[in-house]
Amino acid sequence: PKVITLPGDGIGPEITAAAAQVLREVAPDVTLEEHALGGGAYDVYGDPFPQRTRDALSEADAVLLGTVGGAQDSPWNKLPRPQRPESGLLALRKALGCYANLRPVRVQPGLEHLSPLKPELARGVDILIVRELLGGIYFDQDRKIEGDAAYNTMRYTTPEVERVARVAFWAAEQRRGRVTSVDKANVLEVSELWRRDVQALRDRSYRGIHLNHEYVDSVAMLIVSNPSRYDVILTENLFGDILSDLAAVIPGSLGVMPSASLGDGAGLFEPIHGSAPDIAGQGVANPAAAILSAAMLLRHGLKRPDAANQVDRAVAFALRSHPTRDLGGQADTGTFTRAVLEALD
Amino acid sequence: PKVITLPGDGIGPEITAAAAQVLREVAPDVTLEEHALGGGAYDVYGDPFPQRTRDALSEADAVLLGTVGGAQDSPWNKLPRPQRPESGLLALRKALGCYANLRPVRVQPGLEHLSPLKPELARGVDILIVRELLGGIYFDQDRKIEGDAAYNTMRYTTPEVERVARVAFWAAEQRRGRVTSVDKANVLEVSELWRRDVQALRDRSYRGIHLNHEYVDSVAMLIVSNPSRYDVILTENLFGDILSDLAAVIPGSLGVMPSASLGDGAGLFEPIHGSAPDIAGQGVANPAAAILSAAMLLRHGLKRPDAANQVDRAVAFALRSHPTRDLGGQADTGTFTRAVLEALD
Ligand SMILES: CC(C)[C@H](C(=O)O)[C@@H](O)C(=O)O
Numbered sequence: 001p002k003v004i005t006l007p008g009d010g011i012g013p014e015i016t017a018a019a020a021q022v023l024r025e026v027a028p029d030v031t032l033e034e035h036a037l038g039g040g041a042y043d044v045y046g047d048p049f050p051q052r053t054r055d056a057l058s059e060a061d062a063v064l065l066g067t068v069g070g071a072q073d074s075p076w077n078k079l080p081r082p083q084r085p086e087s088g089l090l091a092l093r094k095a096l097g098c099y100a101n102l103r104p105v106r107v108q109p110g111l112e113h114l115s116p117l118k119p120e121l122a123r124g125v126d127i128l129i130v131r132e133l134l135g136g137i138y139f140d141q142d143r144k145i146e147g148d149a150a151y152n153t154m155r156y157t158t159p160e161v162e163r164v165a166r167v168a169f170w171a172a173e174q175r176r177g178r179v180t181s182v183d184k185a186n187v188l189e190v191s192e193l194w195r196r197d198v199q200a201l202r203d204r205s206y207r208g209i210h211l212n213h214e215y216v217d218s219v220a221m222l223i224v225s226n227p228s229r230y231d232v233i234l235t236e237n238l239f240g241d242i243l244s245d246l247a248a249v250i251p252g253s254l255g256v257m258p259s260a261s262l263g264d265g266a267g268l269f270e271p272i273h274g275s276a277p278d279i280a281g282q283g284v285a286n287p288a289a290a291i292l293s294a295a296m297l298l299r300h301g302l303k304r305p306d307a308a309n310q311v312d313r314a315v316a317f318a319l320r321s322h323p324t325r326d327l328g329g330q331a332d333t334g335t336f337t338r339a340v341l342e343a344l345d
Numbered sequence: 346p347k348v349i350t351l352p353g354d355g356i357g358p359e360i361t362a363a364a365a366q367v368l369r370e371v372a373p374d375v376t377l378e379e380h381a382l383g384g385g386a387y388d389v390y391g392d393p394f395p396q397r398t399r400d401a402l403s404e405a406d407a408v409l410l411g412t413v414g415g416a417q418d419s420p421w422n423k424l425p426r427p428q429r430p431e432s433g434l435l436a437l438r439k440a441l442g443c444y445a446n447l448r449p450v451r452v453q454p455g456l457e458h459l460s461p462l463k464p465e466l467a468r469g470v471d472i473l474i475v476r477e478l479l480g481g482i483y484f485d486q487d488r489k490i491e492g493d494a495a496y497n498t499m500r501y502t503t504p505e506v507e508r509v510a511r512v513a514f515w516a517a518e519q520r521r522g523r524v525t526s527v528d529k530a531n532v533l534e535v536s537e538l539w540r541r542d543v544q545a546l547r548d549r550s551y552r553g554i555h556l557n558h559e560y561v562d563s564v565a566m567l568i569v570s571n572p573s574r575y576d577v578i579l580t581e582n583l584f585g586d587i588l589s590d591l592a593a594v595i596p597g598s599l600g601v602m603p604s605a606s607l608g609d610g611a612g613l614f615e616p617i618h619g620s621a622p623d624i625a626g627q628g629v630a631n632p633a634a635a636i637l638s639a640a641m642l643l644r645h646g647l648k649r650p651d652a653a654n655q656v657d658r659a660v661a662f663a664l665r666s667h668p669t670r671d672l673g674g675q676a677d678t679g680t681f682t683r684a685v686l687e688a689l690d
Pocket residue numbers: 086089090241531532562
């Protein structure tokens with residue numbers, strides 16, 4: 001099988017190299033092929049998602065992404081929107097047809113003290129956020145600034161809602177069987193459609209799932225004040241962007257949070273943290289999220305659950321034996337990665 | 346001066362009665378006039394914002410609102426959208442021209458333990474959220490469901506951005522002089538306009554203010570992991586809905602959080618919590634948020650800072666001497682209100 005790696009910008013190259021090393025170790029038959037994406041790709045090819053990267057995807061079984069984008073004052077942010085690093089990322093998601101972004105949020109036993117929440121609230125939290133990734137206000141075709149007014153349209157269709165809802169129901173079947181669908185149906189027509197379609201699909205095909213609907217503002221509160229009430233959270237693109245980042249702070253260590261984006265073809269696997277340009281190139285970034293993304297790639301992309309579990313276990317071990325600086329430890333990228341490699345059983 | 350009270354639904358009538366009692370005590374010359382709004386108004390007049398309520402507003406110096414809306418399974422939620430309780434609330438905001446919603450989020454010294462956050466994170470938090478209240482995706486004219494697709498358009502114009510930004514800058518001048526403007530400028534054109542206009546206004550007219558711009562997903566994280574970094578947060582309607590509810594959980598007691606909505610004419614003052622139909626009519630609801638909303642009404646609506654401070658102090662005292670059930674105490678609505686009245690100095 002073939003995995004395309006897209007190291008991207010900032011700390012992306014360092015942590016992707018670490019994840020690639022681990023991948024090579026547990027799946028020696030996998031071919032890794034590196035391509036350009038993001039700000040660096042723009043600098044070289046004049047396009048944050050160059051044609052040669054796009055072409056390479058057709059042969060990929062899975063894609064491992066690092067991080068894209070520069071600092072707030074980066075010249076990349078002054079480019080016309082289609083040339084900015086983020087546009088490369090959105091175009092990549094689209095090209096792969098990855099409509100379901102899965103973000104597990106789990107507080108590891110014994111690591112409750114890292115959470116910004118009180119330990120009794122953080123304990124046992126185990127949420128899976130399923131975010132729709134190819135629709136809504138992100139992919140509006142009529143977006144515009146016109147004189148002193150600007151417009152973006154949020155739009156969803158029934159097929160778009162159903163395909164991502166299926167992923168949430170499927171995931172819930174393997175977990176605790178509960179899905180909370182998030183919307184703003186008291187204000188938005190799009191949410192009304194969303195709620196109706198999710199409920200109808202549940203009633204038609206997933207009667208074993210317990211489904212409820214909550215407003216996005218209420219979920220933002222409850223995720224903090226009572227996170228244990230959630231199993232799977234299903235939501236549209238913009239709400240998912242906000243809620244998945246919010247939920248991600250609960251474990252207290254962004255540096256260990258992976259994600260998987262699944263859809264029609266090859267899946268896309270990436271850490272949820274940003275490109276951290278302030279520490280890029282120093283070899284101190286925590287590669288755990290990238291390595292755990294490689295584990296998700298093994299599980300969902302290559303259907304190798306045993307190798308995935310092996311990596312998960314090794315990372316859990318290394319986080320305890322060699323914590324990185326963001327976790328209050330001393331280990332740099334290399335030290336941590338060697339600890340993972342040694343812990344592979 | 347004349348104050349219109351709109352008790353609304355659920356616990357609204359009980360807590361508004363409590364707030365009205367306190368208002369009468371500290372401002373005996375104020376005339377209070379009660380009108381209908383929300384689900385109850387629909388039941389009687391067939392309209393959640395009846396014409397006679399609308400007419401009464403023209404004579405108001407300020408409006409004191411309780412809460413509107415029913416339980417999730419309430420028949421009100423099955424009505425056509427314009428007849429639902431929430432539509433009454435949105436129409437009221439519009440009729441009053443209240444474009445700036447102010448929500449103070451303060452953790453009282455000694456009450457850090459109520460917060461879901463670790464005490465060391467909650468300590469000293471003092472944020473003012475300024476949410477744009479009359480624009481964006483909430484007031485879209487082209488909203489529609491069409492077959493199996495639905496659309497809502499987010500739109501802002503420069504004058505809309507500037508008038509609410511002025512409120513944020515003005516408020517910051519009286520606080521710590523810092524404004525964080527929240528957007529999603531890496532994806533949305535509307536946010537690009539928002540960011541540009543807020544910055545231009547600062548550069549033109551508020552050079553003493555320290556302004557920075559952050560993405561909404563990042564703010565959702567940082568409000569939880571490092572809330573003390575914020576002074577004034579300025580944002581558009583939908584992001585403000587989510588972030589202001591999120592921030593509201595930090596003090597750990599929704600029952601004590603007031604809000605003020607200011608604009609062209611009379612201001613609107615209301616608690617931020619919902620109508621809590623499950624405990625309505627039992628006389629146990631915490632009226633603190635409603636009473637503190639009356640204090641904001643005295644301060645911003647009637648320009649009586651002394652009376653406002655008097656009420657603030659009395660509520661702070663009563664919260665300690667007679668905590669309500671939601672705060673782990675015993676006091677019911679009546680007991681708490683009497684404690685406030687007795688504590689007025
Ligand atoms: C960089 C940005 C376009 C992106 C998004 O909003 O989807 C990011 O925040 C994310 O969540 O992956």
